[in-house]
Structure formats: structure tokens, C-alpha cells
Amino acid sequence: MLALFTLVGIVSLQTQGLAQDSAESTLPTLEAAGLSLEELADGIYGLIASTDFPPQDPMVAICNGGIIIGNDGVVVVDPFHNKALGNLLLQTAATLTDQPVRYVINTHYHFDHTGGNPAASAQNLPILGRGPIREFMLTRNSETDPQVTPPEVIINGAWEVWLGDRQVQVREFDGHSGGTDLIVYIPDADVLMLGDLLFNQRIPYVGDGHIRTWQATLQELKVAYPTATLLPGHGPVTSEQGIETLLGFLNDLEALALGWQANGVTAEEAKATPIPDVYKDFLFQGLFPIALETAYQQITLGQDDATAMQAYLQAQSVQP
Ligand SMILES: [Zn+2]
Numbered sequence: 484m485l486a487l488f489t490l491v492g493i494v495s496l497q498t499q500g501l502a503q504d505s506a507e508s509t510l511p512t513l514e515a516a517g518l519s520l521e522e523l524a525d526g527i528y529g530l531i532a533s534t535d536f537p538p539q540d541p542m543v544a545i546c547n548g549g550i551i552i553g554n555d556g557v558v559v560v561d562p563f564h565n566k567a568l569g570n571l572l573l574q575t576a577a578t579l580t581d582q583p584v585r586y587v588i589n590t591h592y593h594f595d596h597t598g599g600n601p602a603a604s605a606q607n608l609p610i611l612g613r614g615p616i617r618e619f620m621l622t623r624n625s626e627t628d629p630q631v632t633p634p635e636v637i638i639n640g641a642w643e644v645w646l647g648d649r650q651v652q653v654r655e656f657d658g659h660s661g662g663t664d665l666i667v668y669i670p671d672a673d674v675l676m677l678g679d680l681l682f683n684q685r686i687p688y689v690g691d692g693h694i695r696t697w698q699a700t701l702q703e704l705k706v707a708y709p710t711a712t713l714l715p716g717h718g719p720v721t722s723e724q725g726i727e728t729l730l731g732f733l734n735d736l737e738a739l740a741l742g743w744q745a746n747g748v749t750a751e752e753a754k755a756t757p758i759p760d761v762y763k764d765f766l767f768q769g770l771f772p773i774a775l776e777t778a779y780q781q782i783t784l785g786q787d788d789a790t791a792m793q794a795y796l797q798a799q800s801v802q803p
Pocket of ligand 1: 659
């Protein structure tokens with residue numbers, strides 16, 4: 484676990500203070516928050532974040548949010564990283580429909596998707612998350628977010644809700660966040676909200692994930708939702724091509740790691756690997772060294788559980 488903290492800590496250091504609500508009384512505009520509202524299908528919207536990471540201003544959203552409107556209620560997805568941005572998501576939903584929000588879903592526990600939960604709890608809206616999300620948020624996110632507000636409704640397995648005549652399905656998949664990843668699917672519109680199982684045109688955050696599980700998940704998603712409109716956790720709306728590109732990135736990472744293994748490359752040398760040209764235009768370039776380090780641990784060394792990672796990091800004298 485300590486080793487996971489170390490990797491999370493790298494990101495946490497870059498984001499100190501972002502989760503704190505520095506402008507609680509002020510609702511930013513979508514534009515000021517770096518968000519654009521995009522209709523994915525009739526009554527289904529994405530709030531698409533365009534910032535690089537880390538953002539220059541705590542009022543700029545890092546991840547994408549979702550709004551699903553039925554004829555009897557609304558579900559919103561991922562209320563960003565602080566209360567003001569969470570309020571912005573709820574307020575945006577209110578500008579689109581008179582229907583009330585019934586549920587707020589966290590696609591996983593990472594702070595940029597859950598730090599806005601206090602906006603939901605202030606309105607007594609139930610917040611849903613998966614598996615160990617409470618434990619993870621209360622131990623890990625609380626380091627940087629004094630207002631950490633974990634979901635109080637825990638999904639273990641499949642979950643569905645009807646918003647009048649529109650069904651919303653929640654399903655569990657793994658690979659990005661150590662057992663809290665879920666996806667949100669709207670069958671009538673063939674729209675899939677993937678959380679951080681999909682980064683599009685961004686270097687993915689791999690440091691809390693499991694590369695080979697993630698590869699398998701992406702293959703499954705391609706088969707299960709071949710024609711869906713995809714809302715990634717980060718980056719523009721896409722289709723199956725977006726899954727292919729992330730899978731290609733993870734496959735490239737795996738190939739690098741196997742090459743290091745075959746050639747006896749040290750961790751230090753591996754971590755200095757330059758980013759391949761094909762990914763040079765992606766945002767979140769600062770996350771690439773974390774991807775290299777994770778690939779070295781999980782694939783080159785074959786140490787893909789937390790205990791083994793801890794032993795590795797201690798051996799490398801990497802301090803948490
Ligand atoms: Zn994430």
C-alpha cells in the first residue's frame with residue numbers, strides 16, 4: 484500500500500490545494516472552468532475539460548463530467564475536484580432540465596472526479612461508488628482534501644436505475660484505480676461514460692493501475708460496446724478508435740518493459756525512456772515517467788501487487 488501511496492503522492496504533490504475549495508461562494512462559468520458542454524445524444528451531455536495537468540488554477544476542471552436526463556430524473560457523473568465545480572455540474576444540469584438529480588455517480592475514487600462530492604451531499608443527493616471507494620478516499624484523498632466526502636451508496640456488482648423511460652446501467656471493470664472503476668452506460672442512446680478507464684489524447688495515469696488488467700478491460704469494452712459514443716475520463720469524446728489508441732499506448736508500454744527485461748535495463752535507464760513520437764502531442768506529458776516506472780515494476784520485474792511494489796521501491800531507496 485505504501486508504494487501505491489508513493490505513486491499517488493507524485494500526483495498529489497502536483498495538485499496540493501486543488502481539492503480545497505478556495506472560492507466556495509463563487510460559481511465559476513463553464514468557460515472559466517475550462518469546460519465545454521457537449522450533447523452526446525438526446526438528453527445526454529458531457530462536460531469536456533480541456534486543461535493540461537496540473538491545471539494553472541484550482542477552479543479549472545481536470546476531468547470530464549456527465550449529465551444523463553430521463554423523463555423522470557437525472558443522473559450526474561463525476562462532480563470534478565472541489566465543491567464549486569461540483570455545484571457547477573449540478574447547476575448546468577438544472578439549466579438543461581426541470582427534472583431533479585436523483586443520483587451522483589463517482590466512476591472511481593481519484594480526487595479529480597470526487598472532490599466535488601460535497602456539492603452533492605449539501606443537497607442530500609445520494610452519491611454512488613464502487614467497492615473499496617470509501618476506504619480509498621478516506622485514507623488517500625484525505626491527505627490533500629480536508630472535505631473528502633466518500634459515496635454512501637456502495638455498488639458491488641451490476642446496478643441499474645430507470646429515469647422514467649431511460650435506463651442507466653452501471654458495470655464494474657478494472658485496471659485504472661485498484662478496484663473502484665465503474666462504467667455508466669445508457670442503452671437507448673448507446674452512450675458509454677468510461678471514467679479513467681479511457682484517457683483520450685492524454686497520457687494516462689497508470690501509477691495506481693494494473694497494466695495487464697487494463698489491457699484486458701479495454702479488449703472487453705471493445706467487444707461489449709462496439710458502436711458506443713464514448714465519454715472518456717479525460718479528453719475529447721470519441722468512439723472505439725479512442726479505446727484502440729489507449730490500448731496501443733499500453734501495448735507499447737508493455738513492449739518497452741519486456742525489452743528492458745530482455746536487455747537487463749536498470750530502473751533508472753528505463754525511467755529515462757523518451758516519449759514515443761506518436762504520443763508527443765498528447766496532454767498530461769508529466770505522467771509519462773509514472774507510466775514507465777509502473778511498467779518497469781509490473782512487467783519488467785513482474786512485481787504487480789502492492790507488497791512487491793513496496794519491496795521494489797524500498798530496494799530502490801524511493802521514499803514515500
Ligand atoms: Zn483517475
